[in-house]
Amino acid sequence: MSTFIELGIGKNFVKGLEEIGIITPTEIQQKTIPLLLNSKNDFIGLAHTGTGKTAAFGLPILNGIDINSSDIQALVLAPTRELVQQIKKQLFKYTKYLDSKIFVEAVYGGEKIEKQINSLRRTTHIVVATPGRLIDLIERGEVNLKQINTLVLDEADEMLSMGFKQDINRILRYTSGTRNTWLFSATFPEEIQKIIKTYMSANALRVSVNDNSQININIFHQYIKTTIKDKVKLLAQLLDKRGEERGIIFCRTKLGTQNLTKKLKEEGFSVAALEGDMQQRERDKVMRAFKNGSLQILISTDVSARGIDVNNLAFIIHHQLPEQMEYFIHRCGRTARAGNTGVSIALIIPSELPRIHEIQNELGIKFTEISI
DSSP states (O other): OOOOHHHHHOOHHHHHHTTTTSSSOOOOOOOHHHHHOOSSSSSEEOOOOSSSSHHHHHHHHHHHHTOOSOOOOOEOOOHHHHHHHHHHHHHHHHHHTTTSOOOOEEEEESSSSHHHHHHHSEEEEEEEEOOHHHHHHTTTOOOOTTSSSEEEEHHHHHHHHHHHHHHHHHHHHTSSSOOOOEEEEOOOOOHHHHHHHSOOOTTTTTEEEGGGGGGGGGGEEEEOOOOTTTHHHHHHHHHHHHTTTTTTOOSHHHHHHHHHHHHHTTTTTTTTEEEEESSSSHHHHHHHHHHSSSEEEEEETTTTTTTTTOOOOOOOSSSOOOHHHHHHHHHHHTSTTTTEEEEEEEOOGGGGGHHHHHHHHHHHHHEOOOOO
């Protein structure tokens, strides 16, 4: 097991990492950091959310910034506003003890573009962005990415599934030149392979992390057999039993999220939805209430929960099991954070029992059947 110093990270960065509780490098960090430090190569990383990717690409980027230049030298693209904000926050924390300042700006939809334009007019070394808003800024001539050395596509598969394919292609064309492209993805569908083939070097370095280790050992996995008709009643009993604890209920669809929120509100529970059709202002309001504890339960789709980082969530509930394994991993990653324990409860109809066995085998975890 290497330390960050052994991986080549400077003492001042390590001090910043230790302050936020990052002591031992994760698998993706151990494999990636030595390759990307001072690297002049393209890079492809197969890794799920929650594996420590931000430090794996963030530390090498920060290490390579020339603070004497006021050019934008690196661009990080991510699928959601929350993830963009989280990456910016992390990069800022890593640099706390550096002697000189590295300036990071975040740009995303749902906030006044003029405010972001003003921020970009100041010295900016790294831009973290959602693809749509970045295209707006490029079209207005307000962001110059011609000097970037590194472009990171974080959660590339998620960006494509959210409809950013054209935007990503345009950004890749616009920034083409001498930059390196570092792509991180949990899966490699055909569209991702096309991007790799079109825009990346055939000699790109590749790293894959062991998926079986991606579920936190502090999470207890349970399932309850029910019927579609009885799910809401069962959920109400479950929530009653958990008292004041906070958690997230995951649904597969926007409509499912809206319907379940309505039904549980009628039952008197402190719940709110988080789904794709919401206005950004509404979404921010819900997240604020959830973070400050005035809202107890969040009901969310998988995509809307990307980048949510809330401490002390006691449980997550799968209203339906997700279709993709990485969504299951991501859902579970919302609980048992910062050394706490958590519970993941799946409501299943009898025909879904084989899926439970499949998840157990693939992820090396153990489910316990419970009843209320």
